[in-house]
Every structure is written in structure tokens, then in C-alpha cells.
Amino acid sequence: MKNNKVKQSELEDFKKIAIAEERYRKLFDTAEDGILLIDFKTEKIIDANAHLLGVLGYSLDEIIGKKFWEIGTFRDIQSAKVLFEELQFKGSIRHESLPLLTKDGQEIEVEFVSSVYSVGTVKTIQCNIRDITKRNKIANEVDKSRKDLEAFTYSVSHDLRAPLRAIDGFSKILVEEYTPKLDDEGKRIISVIGQSISLMEKLIDDLLILSRTGSQPMTTQEIEMSDMAKVVFEELKKSVPERKITVNFGVLPRAKVDPILMRQVWANLLSNAIKFTRLREEAIIDIGCKTENNMAVYSIKDNGVGFDMQYVGKLFQIFQQLHARGAYEGTGVGLAITKRIVERHDGKVWAEGKVDEGATFYFTLPAVH
Amino acid sequence: MERNTNFKEVDILLVEDDPNDVELILRTLKKYNFGNQVYVVKDGEEALEFIFGTGKYAERTASSKNPKVILLDLKLPKVSGLEVLQKVKADERTKEIPIVVITSSKENVDLKESYKFGVNSYVIKPIKFDDFAAAISQVGLYWMVLNKSTHTDD
Incomplete structure (x- = not known):
């Protein structure tokens, strides 16, 4: 009777563990980030999730049990062995942008975060690998159009200034040299030109400031x-x-x-x-x-x-x-x-x-x- | 507008591609009596030929005296103003010629680069003609009259 009771609670525990395992397995399998688990001692790959396999183009059989740097993809990354040594000292490493090759030779950029932890007596390395190729491409495009816009504003503001200077200069010459021939209306018209030039000048300056405030560090x-x-x-x-x-x-x-x-x-x-x-x-x-x-x-x-x-x-x-x-x-x-x-x-x-x-x-x- | 054609006796070399700016600058210089010894070139390439006596300015031998000052626009066809500045300031024969950059550029980059290459003054062209004329006349007065160069002959 007593024995039976113990067994009953062990079974309950076992069920709970199974549920937890199932839950975390789902998390691992459905994550939208690549996850790679490596045995720290043997340096062999224990597991990789579906997302990572999809990104890199390998099947699980192709990489499981292999050493990290035996896989083409990781052969070059900062020499994977150095990475391991770094991990040993720091416990974790992070690379914001790391170039990788997929199995079929495509170049991708990944964010690479790796840390070491112990599960029981087994030290495990977990690598989270996020494909940021698309994100980087968009960021580059945004950066490029921002630079284009800046160059455009710069040249517009310069090219607008020159004719404005000429308008003001030549209307002043008109005033200086032709005043006797100008009646009051003529003088008024010239002063309107002058005011408009001031406004235009301010406008060009403001546009330049506006374009700079968006981009200057x-x-x-x-x-x-x-x-x-x-x-x-x-x-x-x-x-x-x-x-x-x-x-x-x-x-x-x-x-x-x-x-x-x-x-x-x-x-x-x-x-x-x-x-x-x-x-x-x-x-x-x-x-x-x-x-x-x-x-x-x-x-x-x-x-x-x-x-x-x-x-x-x-x-x-x-x-x-x-x-x-x-x-x-x-x-x-x-x-x-x-x-x-x-x-x-x-x-x-x-x-x-x-x-x-x-x-x-x-x-x-x-x-x- | 009449131009100085005797390019051996040039006090002010004006490097400017905008004909309106040229006219306004020449008028101002003339008003303050600096107008007689001005020579105008319209791009950076011609500026370099003039300064170093090459190409169509081969007659300007090394013995022709250097201009007292070069008024240099930055945005020029062919060879940019910054390149002209750099070349003149890098050459033993010409590095002592004062160069005043006169430009519409308010960009810090242009200002910094100009000083890095050894510009003597940097003037931003004001849009208002009164301010523009004042700036040009001050530049003329300073570099033509007040400044003592290392080889002043008068």
C-alpha cells in the first residue's frame, strides 16, 4: 500500500517532467531563431532546431555528432576553435553580425549569441543564431536613401543660393545705378524683391537644418x-x-x-x-x-x-x-x-x-x- | 564687362564658374579700386594651368610673379576647388600664395578640409548683395593692402 503510494507520486512527477519536456521541446522546435546545442567536453553537436537547419540547409543527420568546425558553415567563423576558447573564459559571447555560408554556398549574416551552462554534470554550449540578412539589407537601403537625400538637399541648397545671390545683387545694382530713373512704385517693387529674397534664404537654411537634424549624430x-x-x-x-x-x-x-x-x-x-x-x-x-x-x-x-x-x-x-x-x-x-x-x-x-x-x-x- | 588680358601682371586670380558671381565680384572689386589686376578663370583645370604656367598659360613662366591672392570657389567644373587648393599649397613654388575660399558651402566638411589643406581664409558668400560686397571688399583690402607677404616688392 505504502509502496504503491510512492510509485503513484513518482508517476505524477514523471508526468510533470514529460509535460515540461514536451513544452520546451515545442519551444525549441518552433522557435523563429536558430538554436544549436553542443557538448562542451566532446565539442560535438547534440542538437539543432528546425529553424536553424532550414536557414543553413543541412539535415539533422548531417550535423549531429559532428564537431562544430567540421561543418562547412562554421569552418571560417573567427576560427570556431578560438570562439570556443573565448567561451571558456567568458562564459558567453555575442557577435552582432557574423557572415556565414549556407550548405549551398549562399552568404548570410547572422547575429550569434553563445553561452555555456551546466545541465547536471554535462556542460552544454547553446548557440542562438538569428538570420539578419534581410534586416541588414533593409538597413543598408535605408542608410543609402538617407545619404541620397542628404546629398540632394545639400546640392539643392547650394544651387538655389547662387541664383538668389544674383537676383539680390542685380536688383541692388539697379537701385544704385538707376535710382534717378525709378519712381516710387519702381522702388517699392525692388523692395518686395528684397523681402522675398530674405524669405527664400531663410527657407533654404531651414530646409538644410531640417535635413541635418534627422541624420547628424x-x-x-x-x-x-x-x-x-x-x-x-x-x-x-x-x-x-x-x-x-x-x-x-x-x-x-x-x-x-x-x-x-x-x-x-x-x-x-x-x-x-x-x-x-x-x-x-x-x-x-x-x-x-x-x-x-x-x-x-x-x-x-x-x-x-x-x-x-x-x-x-x-x-x-x-x-x-x-x-x-x-x-x-x-x-x-x-x-x-x-x-x-x-x-x-x-x-x-x-x-x-x-x-x-x-x-x-x-x-x-x-x-x- | 572688361577683363584683364595681360595675365603676366595679375594681382588677384578669381576662380569662379558662375558668370553672375563673377560680375558681382568684379563690380565690387572695381568699386574699391582693386579691379585692374584681376584675372578670371572658370574652372579648376584652368586655374591650375594659370598658376603653374602650363597649357595655354605656358607663357606665364616661372618668372611671372605669383598673384597676391587667389579667390577660389569650391564647386567648380573639371577640377574642384579643394583639389586646386591642395595642389597649390603642396607645391614649393606656389604654397605661399594666399588663397581665400569664397563659396556658398556652409558645410563643415568643406571648411575643415580647406583648413587642412592650408587655406588662408574661408568666406561664405552671403546672399544679400550688401553683405556680399562688404565681404569681398574686406578680402580685397586685407590681402591686397594690409597683408605683408614674404616677397612683397612694394
Whole structure:
């Protein structure tokens, strides 16, 4: 009776083990990554899953019981023997991108992660091999089109500059040398040409900045955001000495950012706040920050002309302006640049506003502890 | 626009392919009385022939004096401005000629490369003509009048 009971529980245990084995076997068989198991002592392959066999083009019989480097595929990888020695010392190795040959001679790229562990008394090496050929190919294509776009922007911005310089130069010559022959209307027309040139110049510069902010490598450091905001504001204030502007600086936490790019964000948002409060006798700008869900939420609130929330989606799109040209100078690129910079810092931008009741722009950055 | 045709007596060599820029630069130089000894070449290859007295400039022998300054655009047909800069600065006979790059390029790469090859000044062409004229006249004044070269003959 007692004996029977023990047997019963052993059977239960055995069943549990069988279920666990079945479960992990399924995991191994259906994994979308290649898995290879090697006996550490004999250096012979114990098992390989279906995915790996599919990727490499071998059958299980062809590789089981063989030594790692006896298989064509692994013959060259950093000399597989060195890999083994490395494993012995480090316990694990990782190669982000390793070239391999399949059985039929195709070159593929794999991510190769390998570690050693003991099962009972048997030391096992597990290799996880992920085919990243496609991923690398797409990444290369993206990289290439990004470079193409950069080259295109570069050459466009240069080639646009030259004729613009000529237009300005020759219209100035017209003014200098033909003034007696020009009446007031003639002079007005020339001044319109001049203004248009300034706008075009700004547009070209902004486009260049926009294209660069997407691609230039960032160098981040922790900075005082309030110092940066104050400096940028003081600089912008100089260009409108006649305006009465009150700025209330709240407490701004430090942030880990690329200073050059972040300066651009403050410059864009503050110059907008200054620009769209132009009709107010006293412009009031509130700069603040609160922390929510580990993100610092910076805000710039103004009492300017505001905007209709119906069009909020257009605000951050390139070349979209909610105000008629001429009413407020601008290229329609500034907020697109702001958005791109903030997103590169893993943050978000948005805005709230109401016609004639001011606007508030928000951007978030990961909180610094 | 009249051009200097006596290329043995050249003070300013202007290397520029854009005819409008050429005209604007020449006008400005003339206004400040630097206009008489300017010679214009339109690509990098011609610039090198002029500077080293080869090709159609073979008459310019080694004894012809070097220009006091070379105003060099970067984006040029055939041979680029950077290549011209590099070759002139690498040659014992010509390396002391001051070279001022005058370009639309605001690219850091171009700026860095130019200084690496030994450019004497790097000027970004302003779009506004008043700024452009001011920049050109300052370059003229500095390199033609104020700067003392190692072989000043006056």
C-alpha cells in the first residue's frame, strides 16, 4: 500500500517532467531563431532546431555528432576553435553580425549569441543564431536613401543660393545705378524683391537644418534647461527692443540633450511665442515644467493670437502655416524641425490653443534623475 | 564687362564658374579700386594651368610673379576647388600664395578640409548683395593692402 503510494507520486512527477519536456521541446522546435546545442567536453553537436537547419540547409543527420568546425558553415567563423576558447573564459559571447555560408554556398549574416551552462554534470554550449540578412539589407537601403537625400538637399541648397545671390545683387545694382530713373512704385517693387529674397534664404537654411537634424549624430550631455532657455530668450529679445515682453520662468529640470539641437528647439518655440504676441500691448510668456510618468513635460505658454484646435494637426507639418503669408513672417519649417529634434531625444511635441486666447506648446524629454 | 588680358601682371586670380558671381565680384572689386589686376578663370583645370604656367598659360613662366591672392570657389567644373587648393599649397613654388575660399558651402566638411589643406581664409558668400560686397571688399583690402607677404616688392 505504502509502496504503491510512492510509485503513484513518482508517476505524477514523471508526468510533470514529460509535460515540461514536451513544452520546451515545442519551444525549441518552433522557435523563429536558430538554436544549436553542443557538448562542451566532446565539442560535438547534440542538437539543432528546425529553424536553424532550414536557414543553413543541412539535415539533422548531417550535423549531429559532428564537431562544430567540421561543418562547412562554421569552418571560417573567427576560427570556431578560438570562439570556443573565448567561451571558456567568458562564459558567453555575442557577435552582432557574423557572415556565414549556407550548405549551398549562399552568404548570410547572422547575429550569434553563445553561452555555456551546466545541465547536471554535462556542460552544454547553446548557440542562438538569428538570420539578419534581410534586416541588414533593409538597413543598408535605408542608410543609402538617407545619404541620397542628404546629398540632394545639400546640392539643392547650394544651387538655389547662387541664383538668389544674383537676383539680390542685380536688383541692388539697379537701385544704385538707376535710382534717378525709378519712381516710387519702381522702388517699392525692388523692395518686395528684397523681402522675398530674405524669405527664400531663410527657407533654404531651414530646409538644410531640417535635413541635418534627422541624420547628424547626436552628442548628448546633461545641461541646465533654464539657463539655455534664458540665454535664447535674451538673444531673441534683442531683435525686438521696442516690445514689452514679460517672461515667467518656472523651475526647469536638467536634461540630457544635444545642446546645439536643443537650443534650436528653444529658439523656435520662443521666437514663435514672441512672434504671435506681436499685437499684444504686453506679451506674457510662461515657461514651466512638470514631471509625468518619468518624462519631463516642458511648456511654453503665450497670450498671443493662438490658433484653432481644428488645425492642430497641421502645426508640426513641414510648410504648413496657419496664418496668411505676410501676416507673420516664417517659413513653415520651424515646428517641423522642433518636432524632429524632440523625437530624436525620445520625446514628443504637441500644442494647445484657442483663437485669440494664446497657445501653449509642450515637449517632453526623458526625466533625468 | 572688361577683363584683364595681360595675365603676366595679375594681382588677384578669381576662380569662379558662375558668370553672375563673377560680375558681382568684379563690380565690387572695381568699386574699391582693386579691379585692374584681376584675372578670371572658370574652372579648376584652368586655374591650375594659370598658376603653374602650363597649357595655354605656358607663357606665364616661372618668372611671372605669383598673384597676391587667389579667390577660389569650391564647386567648380573639371577640377574642384579643394583639389586646386591642395595642389597649390603642396607645391614649393606656389604654397605661399594666399588663397581665400569664397563659396556658398556652409558645410563643415568643406571648411575643415580647406583648413587642412592650408587655406588662408574661408568666406561664405552671403546672399544679400550688401553683405556680399562688404565681404569681398574686406578680402580685397586685407590681402591686397594690409597683408605683408614674404616677397612683397612694394
